[in-house]
Amino acid sequence: MITLFGATGYTGRKIARELELRGLPYRIAGRSKERLEQLSSTLPSRPAFLVADAQQSETLPPLFKDTQLLINCAGPFTDLGEKVVQMASFAGVNYLDTTNELGFVYRLQTYHQMAKTNHCFLLPACAFEIALSDVAIAKIFQKHPVQHLYVVYHTPQTNISKGTRLSALRSLTTSWIGFQDGSWSGVVPAGKSAQFSFSTGNRYAIQIPSTEIFSIPWKYPVRNVEVWMTVSREWGFWGPVLLPYFARFMRSIAGKWIYSLTASRRESVPEDDQNNPFEILIGFREKTEQAWRQARITGKGPYSLTAKIAGYAAFFSLKSSSLPEGLITPSTLLQPEAFFEEMHSQGVEFSFD
Numbered sequence: 001m002i003t004l005f006g007a008t009g010y011t012g013r014k015i016a017r018e019l020e021l022r023g024l025p026y027r028i029a030g031r032s033k034e035r036l037e038q039l040s041s042t043l044p045s046r047p048a049f050l051v052a053d054a055q056q057s058e059t060l061p062p063l064f065k066d067t068q069l070l071i072n073c074a075g076p077f078t079d080l081g082e083k084v085v086q087m088a089s090f091a092g093v094n095y096l097d098t099t100n101e102l103g104f105v106y107r108l109q110t111y112h113q114m115a116k117t118n119h120c121f122l123l124p125a126c127a128f129e130i131a132l133s134d135v136a137i138a139k140i141f142q143k144h145p146v147q148h149l150y151v152v153y154h155t156p157q158t159n160i161s162k163g164t165r166l167s168a169l170r171s172l173t174t175s176w177i178g179f180q181d182g183s184w185s186g187v188v189p190a191g192k193s194a195q196f197s198f199s200t201g202n203r204y205a206i207q208i209p210s211t212e213i214f215s216i217p218w219k220y221p222v223r224n225v226e227v228w229m230t231v232s233r234e235w236g237f238w239g240p241v242l243l244p245y246f247a248r249f250m251r252s253i254a255g256k257w258i259y260s261l262t263a264s265r266r267e268s269v270p271e272d273d274q275n276n277p278f279e280i281l282i283g284f285r286e287k288t289e290q291a292w293r294q295a296r297i298t299g300k301g302p303y304s305l306t307a308k309i310a311g312y313a314a315f316f317s318l319k320s321s322s323l324p325e326g327l328i329t330p331s332t333l334l335q336p337e338a339f340f341e342e343m344h345s346q347g348v349e350f351s352f353d
């Protein structure tokens, strides 16, 4: 049995539909009985539901009863995720989420040993961008002893959900982490911009705090990891000037007010994002090399792919007889070649130098 927590949100609903398509046994969970009831009535298998609130820890234990896998979509994870991970690792229940909040993922090291002792895995960031790049990076490392690596995300037409917006604000506020010269250090986010070459032309990008800053060094002996996100030409210029101040501002009382204002805004994002293209560049260099090599991933529909990836990982973790333990990255669970094939069937293309 799978328990899908945060099922009533934008991503949760998409994952529920994916679990239905795959015919996997699951139940839904969230903080509102009415919204869960309503969601269940629209899903073909009419899944059972559980009411649990991430901010009321006494309501959480039932999430971990009679379940092999907890899929968590209740974000921002910086505020709502840690107790859920802690309980999963204590209960020995496999855990998967859709975060890309670097500070949150970094803190999960604390639960690595507990998860190993209780024979379960903790898999944060099993969402479109991190999962795709993580599996591609695993393939690169099979061939090259990479020391320097960068990842650039280009998602030009994506309407981001409110949940993503709130997570980005929390990440900007709390994820002040970089990885340089073989160690993690404190870095104010978004302080640099650069240009990168995509199939549609050159684009400006700013440096962002993204999960790879933790997950790549967690797995491989690298020296430097940088993650970038494309922005307009104007933001390429103003971003590194303004965003580090904005990140500092978000740590003040006034920042809490901005966050509450964003959280209270009603906004709807089109359910179908299948026509929104994306391109991911991965640059890598071995110790002695001067020139960068590149891998490239292209596809469409970032949110729909997040649901496909979570559904595939859920299928894999229920069917597989031998599962990893402890804090892992997507490529530890998902075998690269099978994953590439699965993603290829969803229109995702991978190319390697």
Ligand SMILES: NC(=O)c1ccc[n+]([C@@H]2O[C@H](COP(=O)([O-])OP(=O)(O)OC[C@H]3O[C@@H](n4cnc5c(N)ncnc54)[C@H](OP(=O)(O)O)[C@@H]3O)[C@@H](O)[C@H]2O)c1
Residues within 6 Å of the ligand: 006, 007, 008, 009, 010, 011, 012, 030, 031, 032, 035, 052, 053, 054, 055, 073, 074, 075, 076, 077, 080, 098, 099, 100, 127, 128, 129, 130, 161, 162, 163, 164, 165, 167, 168, 303, 306
């Ligand atoms: N990395 C990626 O590519 C990627 C892709 C998709 C999503 N995400 C992340 O996934 C998360 C969800 O995104 P979304 O777009 O689905 O956001 P959303 O539509 O705002 O959904 C948030 C979900 O969390 C639930 N929730 C909020 N507070 C809760 C609490 N105290 N206890 C239990 N549940 C609570 C909400 O319940 P209600 O319905 O009751 O409000 C809702 O189900 C975000 O953090 C986002 O950044 C990442």
